[in-house]
Amino acid sequence: MINLGDHVSGPLQAAETADLLMSEPWIHIRGNHDRQLMDRPVEKMGASDRAAFAQLRTRHREWLANLPPTEAFGEDVLLCHGSPRDDLEYLLEDVVGNHVQLASGVRIQERLGHIEASLVLCGHTHIPRVVLTERRTWIVNPGSVGLPAFDDTSPCLHYIENGSPHARYAVVHWSRKKARVEFIAVEYDWHAAAQEAAWRDRFDWACALTSGYAHRPTVKLSGRSCSSS
Numbered sequence: 001m002i003n004l005g006d007h008v009s010g011p012l013q014a015a016e017t018a019d020l021l022m023s024e025p026w027i028h029i030r031g032n033h034d035r036q037l038m039d040r041p042v043e044k045m046g047a048s049d050r051a052a053f054a055q056l057r058t059r060h061r062e063w064l065a066n067l068p069p070t071e072a073f074g075e076d077v078l079l080c081h082g083s084p085r086d087d088l089e090y091l092l093e094d095v096v097g098n099h100v101q102l103a104s105g106v107r108i109q110e111r112l113g114h115i116e117a118s119l120v121l122c123g124h125t126h127i128p129r130v131v132l133t134e135r136r137t138w139i140v141n142p143g144s145v146g147l148p149a150f151d152d153t154s155p156c157l158h159y160i161e162n163g164s165p166h167a168r169y170a171v172v173h174w175s176r177k178k179a180r181v182e183f184i185a186v187e188y189d190w191h192a193a194a195q196e197a198a199w200r201d202r203f204d205w206a207c208a209l210t211s212g213y214a215h216r217p218t219v220k221l222s223g224r225s226c227s228s229s
């Protein structure tokens with residue numbers, strides 16, 4: 001079992017989630033939100049990180065602080081959150097207008113850099129996808145267990161949406177430099193999760209959790225739109 005980061009951010013059960021993950025002999029790497037819980041004062045955190053931080057105890061923070069940003073798995077597999085070089089970079093997608101689309105092979109190769117691995121597992125965009133590059137590097141993003149849609153304002157306002165509320169993960173069979181990938185979408189009690197988000201005044205999360213679509217307020221005060229990546 002491999003967790004590719006952003007374990008606890010958001011208005012849900014941060015402490016319980018961390019306790020569960022810490023108790024399992026799984027592999028965890030650090031996501032940008034895990035880092036952002038550690039590298040800045042509370043008043044500089046975004047609302048989702050702040051909500052998680054308020055729930056975390058010292059043991060959780062120490063665990064998060066010690067997660068590696070990337071990790072080699074076996075001889076031929078690399079785990080990263082965004083891209084191998086940057087936990088905020090979308091490895092497989094470009095922002096175009098206010099949405100994202102599959103990036104070109106050239107751009108993906110550029111973001112991969114000079115890695116040795118033949119299989120790269122990444123997260124961050126919450127979009128399940130498998131890409132095989134011209135150099136025969138397999139890249140798998142399993143999607144997100146925790147949040148099927150969101151918006152982000154970097155480099156400009158855009159929405160990432162899966163269109164259903166399911167929790168997502170992937171099963172990867174890796175043998176002789178070939179991958180067989182199964183993408184799984186699991187039903188769970190997303191109404192209970194959304195209710196918890198709504199109790200904490202996060203109606204954007206409640207919307208995303210129950211629909212898989214990002215909440216689009218009529219007036220968005222932060223974030224501009226851009227017409228190309």
Ligand SMILES: [Mn+2]
Nearest residue numbers: 006031032124
């Ligand atoms: Mn992330």
